[in-house]
Amino acid sequence: MKKVYLETFGCQMNVSDSERISTTLAKDGFEMTADETVADVVIFNTCSVREKAEHKLFTRVGHVRHSGRKPVVGIMGCVAQLEGETLFKKIQGVDFVLGTRAVGRVSAAVDASLSGNGKIVDVGERDDDYDWTVADTHRHSPYVAFVPIIEGCNKFCTYCIVPFSRGREISFSAKNIVSQVADLRLKGVREVHLIGQNVNSYKPESDEGLERLEGKSAFTKLLRATAATGIDRIKFTTSFPRDFRSDIVDAIEDHENLCNWVHLPVQSGSDRVLRGMKRGHTIDKYFKIIDRLRSSPRDISITTDIIVGFPGETEEDFRDTVELVEYCGYDMAYIFKYSPRPGTPAFEMEDDVSPAEKTIRFLELERVQRRVQNERLKRYLGKTVKVLVEGSSARNDSLTGHSTCHKVVNFVGNKEMLGEIVEVEVNEVKSNSLFGVLKQ
Numbered sequence: 001m002k003k004v005y006l007e008t009f010g011c012q013m014n015v016s017d018s019e020r021i022s023t024t025l026a027k028d029g030f031e032m033t034a035d036e037t038v039a040d041v042v043i044f045n046t047c048s049v050r051e052k053a054e055h056k057l058f059t060r061v062g063h064v065r066h067s068g069r070k071p072v073v074g075i076m077g078c079v080a081q082l083e084g085e086t087l088f089k090k091i092q093g094v095d096f097v098l099g100t101r102a103v104g105r106v107s108a109a110v111d112a113s114l115s116g117n118g119k120i121v122d123v124g125e126r127d128d129d130y131d132w133t134v135a136d137t138h139r140h141s142p143y144v145a146f147v148p149i150i151e152g153c154n155k156f157c158t159y160c161i162v163p164f165s166r167g168r169e170i171s172f173s174a175k176n177i178v179s180q181v182a183d184l185r186l187k188g189v190r191e192v193h194l195i196g197q198n199v200n201s202y203k204p205e206s207d208e209g210l211e212r213l214e215g216k217s218a219f220t221k222l223l224r225a226t227a228a229t230g231i232d233r234i235k236f237t238t239s240f241p242r243d244f245r246s247d248i249v250d251a252i253e254d255h256e257n258l259c260n261w262v263h264l265p266v267q268s269g270s271d272r273v274l275r276g277m278k279r280g281h282t283i284d285k286y287f288k289i290i291d292r293l294r295s296s297p298r299d300i301s302i303t304t305d306i307i308v309g310f311p312g313e314t315e316e317d318f319r320d321t322v323e324l325v326e327y328c329g330y331d332m333a334y335i336f337k338y339s340p341r342p343g344t345p346a347f348e349m350e351d352d353v354s355p356a357e358k359t360i361r362f363l364e365l366e367r368v369q370r371r372v373q374n375e376r377l378k379r380y381l382g383k384t385v386k387v388l389v390e391g392s393s394a395r396n397d398s399l400t401g402h403s404t405c406h407k408v409v410n411f412v413g414n415k416e417m418l419g420e421i422v423e424v425e426v427n428e429v430k431s432n433s434l435f436g437v438l439k440q
């Protein structure tokens with residue numbers, strides 16, 4: 001039996017694709033291995049959102065090629081979709097290139113490569129019968145499942161390559177999503193993440209499965225419908241500010257199993273920069289959402305993404321971003337320095353903030369965020385949080401899991417608790433995780 005090693009870069013959508021890729025390969029007679037050194041086939045499921053991820057890919061393929069072995073090497077995902085056959089020229093030793101919409105055809109590509117059928121490239125459209133159902137084997141966790149509800153993006157933010165690598169938005173059937181969640185619950189899954197580039201832009205062709213549900217948008221209705229399955233916890237990511245309606249918060253308040261965490265990328269605190277990015281929302285609109293989230297008795301944790309040094313960003317624009325971070329009090333912010341991505345509209349703009357200035361702004365914003373975050377996180381001290389136990393240490397009796405607000409929580413306990421939801425009283429707060437003691 002030929003062994004396949006699969007490595008994933010990037011977002012939850014890629015992780016979810018990888019789960020289906022592994023399941024398909026295993027069904028078709030391949031053995032998935034976590035050990036790259038024994039693999040006959042090495043596949044990289046790639047991300048092209050940031051330059052760094054692409055560089056990492058080049059390094060990793062070089063590493064495999066110089067290891068003295070000669071496995072078949074395949075590139076899948078966003079880089080494959082965008083680059084197509086040019087990847088053969090850019091990276092030596094690649095045997096097949098399969099785009100984001102060709103994941104269903106992975107076994108055929110692997111077979112053909114193993115038979116020595118030359119270089120294979122497939123960046124064609126998805127098969128009509130492609131099965132988006134959550135993989136029933138090879139999931140990243142037995143207790144947590146990623147459920148895609150929408151694929152692609154229609155927003156075309158000027159710096160972003162995703163609409164080109166993932167294509168236009170397609171919303172999946174609500175009836176199918178709800179029945180998948182109900183089925184996962186019966187199989188012992190405790191937490192589902194409804195995932196997509198912009199989950200709250202969800203707009204299925206029919207409202208089958210959402211009839212008579214409260215909500216101004218299909219997404220809010222879908223939240224209520226999945227909550228009604230009785231699964232323990234539902235998280236959703238990523239949300240897009242322009243489409244974020246306040247009734248999403250109403251739904252979170254009505255259903256205990258809709259978790260108190262919202263990831264809401266803002267990207268900049270300046271309206272001028274947001275216009276350049278074509279984000280389609282203003283800071284005023286964003287603050288209104290933040291105020292609604294903050295007013296909720298559910299103590300909703302808010303996280304975000306921010307880019308510094310976008311073309312034309314002045315010192316004043318940057319100050320607006322610093323002020324925004326102070327105002328919003330994020331539990332966590334992913335801050336990036338702008339890097340132009342070929343093929344995006346912003347690539348044509350003058351990248352006029354110098355690398356040194358980008359670094360200065362990045363470090364200052366990171367410092368401010370860390371201070372604000374440390375202050376915010378203190379509210380957990382002495383509080384009891386519910387934790388889904390997802391992992392244990394091999395060396396001692398440490399357990400780890402996520403709270404409903406999506407914080408990593410570490411505590412001491414028994415490995416038999418894996419998969420259970422337990423109560424932990426928080427007694428120490430660090431920037432990226434909480435520590436506490438198990439409540440008996």
Ligand code: SF4
Pocket residue numbers: 153154155156157160161162163197198240
């Ligand atoms: S909303 Fe904007 S940043 Fe997000 S995936 Fe779409 S184009 Fe990219």
